[in-house]
Amino acid sequence: MTICDAHLHLTRKDLPKLSAWHAAGLAGATSATARHTEWAEALELTQLTPSWVHYAMGIHPWYLEEAPETALEELDTFLASHPALAVGEIGLDFADGRDDRERQLHWFEAQLALASKHHRPAVLHLRRAWDCAPVILAKYPEVTTVLHSFNGSREIARQLLEALPNCYFSFGFALANPAATRQAGAAQVIPTERLLTDSDYPFQHLPDASASVPTDLAAVIARLAELRHDSPTLLAGQIAENWQRVFDEL
């Protein structure tokens, strides 16, 4: 089965694993940064990995406080000098009592604006932010967005589909859990050409595992196919085409 992983976090220590994953079906992957301190290594990795690995650079909502003021200018410069670089992982996260709303909104919108300026896709982390994220995203309808490990309901998915012409919904390992009924409901209404999958490696895993790798997304594709009464192989091919449309055309 062809597998594309729209969001994971590679480091230097993962380099020896890439060829085995590729041989096991991983045809495309987009590696993102979460912290400013990871940017130098990510830029190095762009030179060390095969062409089926793409990179996104950004600051995750959990790590804004440690980022220097100059980070946005740096990101602007890196995007200008690296034409294949996407933006991410950026987003909004108001779960677990996080209340730095002003700061999160500022960085989210500033990084989205850079994605717009440089015509790059943006990989998004959105949690407990459905009251404000759609409003902000609707200000940047031209930006292709990837909602990684999408955990919204069917209603949220419909709302986003209507407002955002260039939005992709990426399902993670959580969908393989039969108890994930909210995600399952959303997975049934999203058009095939807007579907992606992501492992968030090494941070997420299949419900029955303690650790998972990108090729374990085969189980997520199988679950998506089951929910959508589709063939896993055909769906995997369509998801790979979607990944290529977003990242390979950079």
Ligand SMILES: [Zn+2]
């Ligand atoms: Zn992530």
